[in-house]
Amino acid sequence: MHTVIVGIGGVGGYFGGKIADSGQKVTMIARGKHLEAIQKNGLQVKSINGDFITTPFMVTDTIDEVEQADLILICTKSWQVVEAAKMIRSILKEDTIVIPLQNGADNAEKLLSVLDSKHVVGGLCRIYSKIEAPGVISHFGFPPEVVFGELDKTKTERLQKVKEVFDKTGFNNRISDDILVDIWSKFMFIATVSGLGALTRATIGEMFGHPELNKTLRQTATEIYEIGIAKGVALPDDIVDKIMFFIGKQPYDSTASTQRDIMEHRPSELDNFNGFIVKEGKNLNISTPTNAFIYACLQPMEAKARKK
Structure with missing residues (x-):
């Protein structure tokens, strides 16, 4: 599975970093000094659960360089979701799964305004984290967790594929009975x-x-x-x-x-x-x-x- 993380702030940096640190193929979309620091030194995560440094498969600010994805986690701010959805269209395969993890009640709706519904799975995360410095993520509270599920409440095979990705990382995750x-x-x-x-x-x-x-x-x-x-x-x-x-x-x-x-x-x-x-x-x-x-x-x- 190739996982692409869009937005490497507190959320994307921690969860994307954990996926990369578990040995899985991860591409991170970052920018500015944060991008430069990760490319040079890897992504450093300071966590109450244990610090680590990981080197993702790719870190870039250019979507044209990114291979097609199996799973995309949108970890931008809420007002950037539509822009992110438009950006990732070029790396979607027929069965690519896209999950928004930022705060807000209507992020899945924003994705659906741009992407075909077959790609969109509802999601959320729970964590206290932030960018401490370029290339450095600080996780300072709450046991990290990702919750995800189909918007129509069905239990699909693809949810199990996502869970396999998350299970390898060690962070808490579960498939929701009613993601809304x-x-x-x-x-x-x-x-x-x-x-x-x-x-x-x-x-x-x-x-x-x-x-x-x-x-x-x-x-x-x-x-x-x-x-x-x-x-x-x-x-x-x-x-x-x-x-x-x-x-x-x-x-x-x-x-x-x-x-x-x-x-x-x-x-x-x-x-x-x-x-x-x-x-x-x-x-x-x-x-x-x-x-x-x-x-x-x-x-x-x-x-x-x-x-x-």
Whole structure:
């Protein structure tokens, strides 16, 4: 199996690095100083589960150099998914599988706007990781996991082929019974803590422990639940309680990647998180006042970051 990783940030760097380190054929699409460092020194991963350095089969910023792929993991930011989908069309075979792993609720839909449905499998990952320096990935929290499944809930032979790739790496992975429920459950967590965290500059533990901010977290999650249900996602009735419990179990000083992007004046996934819920609320005639407030407050910072 030839696996291509598009986007070598915290997610693509860790999971792509683990696949390459297991001896499998991996091509990484990177750019700039990060690309140069990996080409020169290999990809270095500093992990709470053990550090390693790996040399992928190829690291490039030119898709024309890449061999056709059996599996493609899209690990860009949410707003870059459509661009990535257009880029990879030249390396698709008849049976190439494409899985998006970034945060967001509609990444599979974005892929389907460009690619034939036969290529697209739903997916998500759970990890705290980031680029520490060019060529260096830091995994600093959470047992890494990839969850994936067919969008129509069928159990197909190709899912087992993907699982074989992941099983060789040693990181946790599973085939989902309902990938949309899993995607929206993770989205509820990440969108709930990201925007409010950026707005308050508080850690997840600080927000959860503050009575009023705890209420705001729950209100944000509840609005996301209402949008998900209206879109036909079979979210369980107690999902908001479960997400709040999960938030409370996070490391006290942890922050979400989108929160860090906003605080460090980088373009973020704000539009794909709270902004997505506000947009879907308008489309579905569902009120989302908490998400709307958070989104409006952060929009000026996002606009400045994107002008740089």
